[in-house]
Amino acid sequence: MTSTNRKVRTRFAPSPTGGLHLGGVRTVLFNYLFTRQHNGQFILRIEDTDRTRFVEGAEAYIYETLAWCGLNPDESPAIGGPFGPYRQSERKAIYGRYAEQLIRDGYAYYAFDTPEELEAMRTQYKTAENPSPRYDSTLRGKMHNSLTLSSEETKKLLDAGTAYVIRLKVPENETLRFTDMIRGEVVFNSSETDDKVLLKADGMPTYHLAVVVDDHLMEITHSFRGEEWLPSAPVHILLWKYLFGLENMVTWAHLPLILKPDGNGKLSKRDGDRLGFPVFAMNWTDPRTGDFTKGYRELGFLPEAFVNMLAVLGWNDGTEQELFSMEELLQKFSVEKIHKKGAKFNYEKALWFNKEWIKKLSADQLKPQVIYWLKNAGIDISGKEDQLPGIIEQVKDRCTLLSDFVEQTSFFFQAPEKLDLDAVLKKWNDQKNSFFIELIRGYELATDFTPENLEHSFKELAAASQLKPGELMLPLRIMLVGGKFGPHVFDIAAAIGAKATISRIKYALSLLENHSKDA
RNA sequence: GGAGCGUUGGUCAAGGGGUUAAGACACCUCCCUUUCACGGAGGAAUCACGGGUUCGAUUCCCGUACGCUCUACCA
Numbered sequence: 196m197t198s199t200n201r202k203v204r205t206r207f208a209p210s211p212t213g214g215l216h217l218g219g220v221r222t223v224l225f226n227y228l229f230t231r232q233h234n235g236q237f238i239l240r241i242e243d244t245d246r247t248r249f250v251e252g253a254e255a256y257i258y259e260t261l262a263w264c265g266l267n268p269d270e271s272p273a274i275g276g277p278f279g280p281y282r283q284s285e286r287k288a289i290y291g292r293y294a295e296q297l298i299r300d301g302y303a304y305y306a307f308d309t310p311e312e313l314e315a316m317r318t319q320y321k322t323a324e325n326p327s328p329r330y331d332s333t334l335r336g337k338m339h340n341s342l343t344l345s346s347e348e349t350k351k352l353l354d355a356g357t358a359y360v361i362r363l364k365v366p367e368n369e370t371l372r373f374t375d376m377i378r379g380e381v382v383f384n385s386s387e388t389d390d391k392v393l394l395k396a397d398g399m400p401t402y403h404l405a406v407v408v409d410d411h412l413m414e415i416t417h418s419f420r421g422e423e424w425l426p427s428a429p430v431h432i433l434l435w436k437y438l439f440g441l442e443n444m445v446t447w448a449h450l451p452l453i454l455k456p457d458g459n460g461k462l463s464k465r466d467g468d469r470l471g472f473p474v475f476a477m478n479w480t481d482p483r484t485g486d487f488t489k490g491y492r493e494l495g496f497l498p499e500a501f502v503n504m505l506a507v508l509g510w511n512d513g514t515e516q517e518l519f520s521m522e523e524l525l526q527k528f529s530v531e532k533i534h535k536k537g538a539k540f541n542y543e544k545a546l547w548f549n550k551e552w553i554k555k556l557s558a559d560q561l562k563p564q565v566i567y568w569l570k571n572a573g574i575d576i577s578g579k580e581d582q583l584p585g586i587i588e589q590v591k592d593r594c595t596l597l598s599d600f601v602e603q604t605s606f607f608f609q610a611p612e613k614l615d616l617d618a619v620l621k622k623w624n625d626q627k628n629s630f631f632i633e634l635i636r637g638y639e640l641a642t643d644f645t646p647e648n649l650e651h652s653f654k655e656l657a658a659a660s661q662l663k664p665g666e667l668m669l670p671l672r673i674m675l676v677g678g679k680f681g682p683h684v685f686d687i688a689a690a691i692g693a694k695a696t697i698s699r700i701k702y703a704l705s706l707l708e709n710h711s712k713d714a
Numbered sequence: 715g716g717a718g719c720g721u722u723g724g725u726c727a728a729g730g731g732g733u734u735a736a737g738a739c740a741c742c743u744c745c746c747u748u749u750c751a752c753g754g755a756g757g758a759a760u761c762a763c764g765g766g767u768u769c770g771a772u773u774c775c776c777g778u779a780c781g782c783u784c785u786a787c788c789a
Contacts, residue, residue, distance in 0.1 A: 208789090209789090210788080210789050212788085212789080242789065244788090244789085245787095245788055245789070247788090248788065248789080306787095308787095310787080313786090313787085322715085323715070324715050324716085325715060325716075326715055326716090326785095327715080327716085327785055329785070358787095360787050362787095378719075378720095381718070381719080382718090383717075383718070384717080387716070387717050387718085387785090388717090388785090389785075391786095392786080392787045394787085395787040396787055397787080399787090401786090401787070401788085401789085402788075402789050403789095406789095421783090422718095422719070422720090422782085422783065422784095423782095423783050423784065423789095424783090424784090424789090425718060425719065425783070425784075426717070426718055426719090426783070426784040426785070427784075427785095428718090429718095449719085451719090451720085452782075452783075454782080456725080459781060459782060460781090460782070460783090461782085461783080507726080507727090507738095508726080509726095511726090511727065511728075513728070513729085514728080514737090515728080515736070515737045515738080516737095517726095517727095517737080517738060517739095534727085535719075535720060536719095536720055536721070537719095537720075537781095537782070537783090538725090538726065538727090539725060539726080540725095540726095541725055541726060541739065541740085543725085543739060543740060544725075544726065544738080544739045544740085546739095547738085547739060547740095554752080590751090592751060592752045592753095593750065593751045593752080594751090603750095603751095618749090663748080664748065665748035666748080667748090668748050668749075669748075669749060672749055672750095673749090676749085676750095678749085678750085679749045679750060680749060680750040680751075681749070681750065681751090682749095682750090682751090683749090684748095684749075
């Protein structure tokens with residue numbers, strides 16, 4: 196009946212008020228997957244009708260986030276399209292016309308109540324049973340509007356330039372229903388919704404008017420939005436009915452919320468700050484306050500992992516599979532399998548996804564990212580680029596975040612800055628010291644510096660010195676790597692070469708000697 | 715207060731009238747590993763509660779409880 200024969204068109208309609216929240220990106224993802232599966236078009240529309248909340252740079256941030264995630268729109272303010280403009284602030288006149296039309300048709304009215312009057316109404320009618328009185332059919336007769344005023348009075352006020360809003364005249368006791376793609380049929384009674392403001396005093400529309408008008412004008416067929424919008428669906432249903440016909444209404448899908456890990460409730464940026472994980476996709480600095488908020492990208496997440504993690508937060512294909520590439524998501528995603536229940540966000544699991552994706556990607560695929568992180572950390576890899584894929588291959592199973600590549604690979608390029616001497620000091624003695632002096636001699640003479648040869652001569656010397664190799668390997672590791680981590684120690688020695696190996700051993704020996712003296 | 719939505723292990727979840735109720739994260743034990751990881755083996759749930767329907771309900775229906783969202787000239 197509705198849009199089955201129309202070309203699928205969806206939209207993501209964020210407000211440019213700050214960084215993009217996890218939930219926002221997931222909404223984009225589901226939009227995108229659904230749209231691509233139906234060979235439709237995905238539109239980015241900027242809902243900047245609230246001038247007071249507009250934040251410079253937020254729109255650019257949105258483009259960058261979508262690009263990073265590989266979720267680019269087909270139409271947007273930046274790239275244009277046949278249904279522009281795509282910024283609601285630039286469509287102001289359009290909404291005004293529809294609001295006036297609603298008034299002419301008797302579905303809306305002018306309201307002149309000042310904020311103070313509204314406040315007075317709320318306190319006056321507030322009772323224990325009704326803590327938040329609404330501007331609705333029961334009360335509008337008592338307020339200052341074109342329904343209670345004579346048409347002459349109304350005209351006079353309008354002509355005098357009196358500030359006004361246009362409110363929807365919500366009918367009494369009307370059953371309003373629609374079929375949600377995720378929840379099935381949802382029913383409301385119109386008496387439960389108030390006379391929502393459609394057009395604000397500054398002439399800008401509220402979300403309710405703008406979303407319906409634009410969805411119609413932009414020929415949107417399916418609308419994915421967060422569950423927090425469900426209670427305002429009756430307003431939108433009414434608007435569709437009065438303006439464009441219920442038969443043309445978009446098909447809605449109200450997505451479950453992403454909840455905070457502890458306790459309950461919507462996940463907010465503050466929860467991330469409090470619990471120590473990002474909620475925004477990328478770093479964000481509020482230009483007004485200077486407040487800085489960390490993002491997933493800069494923390495060292497791969498976009499593949501970020502998208503994957505979001506996809507399975509509230510969706511699952513019914514199998515055991517958890518790791519999905521974008522191609523697989525495009526193939527397997529289905530709205531029917533989106534959950535109804537909100538999911539508590541689990542950062543540990545998000546890290547796990549990143550770790551899995553680092554393991555999953557090849558060294559070549561990881562290489563540009565690793566180079567970026569190493570350069571950022573001031574590590575000079577010049578002359579060793581060719582070795583990088585091999586090095587990445589050796590350490591990638593040990594990395595959870597891309598940033599971990601710095602610690603896990605830096606010792607291949609430069610001597611460790613700090614040595615975990617405590618790890619060796621406890622069991623250090625002259626015998627071991629002599630062993631390493633001998634080892635240096637041996638390695639200086641070594642012609643074939645392969646891991647196998649190095650290990651072989653190391654063990655031979657250990658046996659000759661009557662020492663257990665196990666007690667010597669950790670010291671060697673500390674000397675070369677700086678700490679108790681990393682790939683096999685002889686692989687590292689071979690990779691950095693004889694010269695570096697020997698100088699690092701010598702340097703460590705000198706430190707150990709000083710410590711022994713001190714003690 | 716009201717309305718709407720929801721309720722399978724600590725978390726994410728599969729499943730769905732008859733099952734030993736999958737799997738993953740985290741946690742614990744062990745194996746592998748002369749580091750750290752990877753990997754491997756194992757450990758824990760009568761599916762919120764109460765009624766129905768049924769030969770049989772975690773699965774269907776109705777209540778209850780609990781939770782969430784909304785209740786702005788914000789989206």
